[in-house]
Amino acid sequence: MRILGIDPGSTVTGYGVVEREGSALIHVAHGTLRPPRGESVAARLAWIQHGIAEVVAQHVPAAAAIERVFVRPENPRSALVLGQARGVALAALGAAGLEVDELTPQEVKSAVAGTGAASKDQVQRMVQRLLALEKVPAQDAADALAIAICRVHRGRLAGLPARSRTGGGQSRARKSGDWVVRRSR
Amino acid sequence: MRILGIDPGSTVTGYGVVEREGSALIHVAHGTLRPPRGESVAARLAWIQHGIAEVVAQHVPAAAAIERVFVRPENPRSALVLGQARGVALAALGAAGLEVDELTPQEVKSAVAGTGAASKDQVQRMVQRLLALEKVPAQDAADALAIAICRVHRGRLAGLPARSRTGGGQSRARKSGDWVVRRSR
Numbered sequence: 001m002r003i004l005g006i007d008p009g010s011t012v013t014g015y016g017v018v019e020r021e022g023s024a025l026i027h028v029a030h031g032t033l034r035p036p037r038g039e040s041v042a043a044r045l046a047w048i049q050h051g052i053a054e055v056v057a058q059h060v061p062a063a064a065a066i067e068r069v070f071v072r073p074e075n076p077r078s079a080l081v082l083g084q085a086r087g088v089a090l091a092a093l094g095a096a097g098l099e100v101d102e103l104t105p106q107e108v109k110s111a112v113a114g115t116g117a118a119s120k121d122q123v124q125r126m127v128q129r130l131l132a133l134e135k136v137p138a139q140d141a142a143d144a145l146a147i148a149i150c151r152v153h154r155g156r157l158a159g160l161p162a163r164s165r166t167g168g169g170q171s172r173a174r175k176s177g178d179w180v181v182r183r184s185r
Numbered sequence: 186m187r188i189l190g191i192d193p194g195s196t197v198t199g200y201g202v203v204e205r206e207g208s209a210l211i212h213v214a215h216g217t218l219r220p221p222r223g224e225s226v227a228a229r230l231a232w233i234q235h236g237i238a239e240v241v242a243q244h245v246p247a248a249a250a251i252e253r254v255f256v257r258p259e260n261p262r263s264a265l266v267l268g269q270a271r272g273v274a275l276a277a278l279g280a281a282g283l284e285v286d287e288l289t290p291q292e293v294k295s296a297v298a299g300t301g302a303a304s305k306d307q308v309q310r311m312v313q314r315l316l317a318l319e320k321v322p323a324q325d326a327a328d329a330l331a332i333a334i335c336r337v338h339r340g341r342l343a344g345l346p347a348r349s350r351t352g353g354g355q356s357r358a359r360k361s362g363d364w365v366v367r368r369s370r
Contacts, residue, residue, distance in 0.1 A: 042279030049276045069265055076256040076264040083268015088276045090269065091234045094227030
């Protein structure tokens with residue numbers, strides 16, 4: 001199961017591709033999409049969308065995930081701008097026929113750091129550790145990888161027989177930090 | 186000069202295509218795009234974008250226009266949702282290489298009804314009159330046509346020699362209601 005996580009933004013859009021093989025969590029790819037400055041908003045949005053479509057074409061994920069947005073009432077202007085970037089990301093995924101899960105920021109942070117209150121920093125370091133990356137990924141890419149890991153994690157739970165899911169033993173004791181890690185080939 | 190006006194929305198996106206020939210304002214096309222209910226947000230956004238791309242391919246506008254959004258602080262959630270639809274509309278136009286002008290709601294209303302305080306209703310009726318349409322267009326399509334008319338109007342002023350623009354005489358006396366109207370062929 002290969003999952004594409006997207007962290008959309010008008011200036012930087014992060015993406016991360018993670019895959020599960022048995023109990024192993026495998027890093028496939030990550031990066032950031034930065035539309036050229038000085039272009040019009042329309043051209044920049046088209047650029048972001050094209051970039052996501054290319055990532056999908058290159059890595060052929062089985063599904064995608066994105067963070068749910070809890071808009072802060074004090075900042076509706078940035079909600080509109082974020083909405084625009086998020087819209088083109090969703091449309092790119094939808095056009096590729098991918099199902100897109102929306103995950104809460106708390107779920108994502110819990111999946112990689114064990115707590116919904118984890119800092120940005122902590123998420124970056126845990127993503128590096130969980131995927132055995134040589135470098136700490138850039139913040140937006142780390143967020144996208146965390147989203148993908150969270151979705152993979154969910155998929156794994158959903159895929160387990162009911163008994164294993166609720167029963168004790170190894171699978172219950174295993175937390176996100178216990179993922180068996182394999183490097184990308 | 187053929188202009189495409191877009192009034193984006195997550196449930197209904199209006200479009201209108203208007204063209205200028207000399208001093209004549211010509212209706213080319215208008216309609217609404219309504220993504221199928223029950224689909225995922227991603228699929229609906231992809232659908233809207235595909236629809237706009239089709240309108241562009243069919244009518245080959247020279248430029249496009251959209252309304253500037255003044256987000257009301259009390260409703261950031263709808264700002265996000267509107268942003269998503271607006272983002273895919275902008276990306277579709279940007280991908281087609283079209284320049285997109287952003288017009289204020291006041292400019293658009295003034296262009297068709299002579300006042301920035303015109304009601305939705307008034308805009309619909311004036312659009313019908315200015316373009317000599319047999320029926321009153323649906324609200325979202327009427328808004329899109331009004332946006333296109335406003336952009337055509339701007340383009341006409343911009344295209345005039347400076348003297349005619351500031352000088353007196355006929356061109357000064359002509360207001361939006363005085364457009365010479367020709368039906369679409």
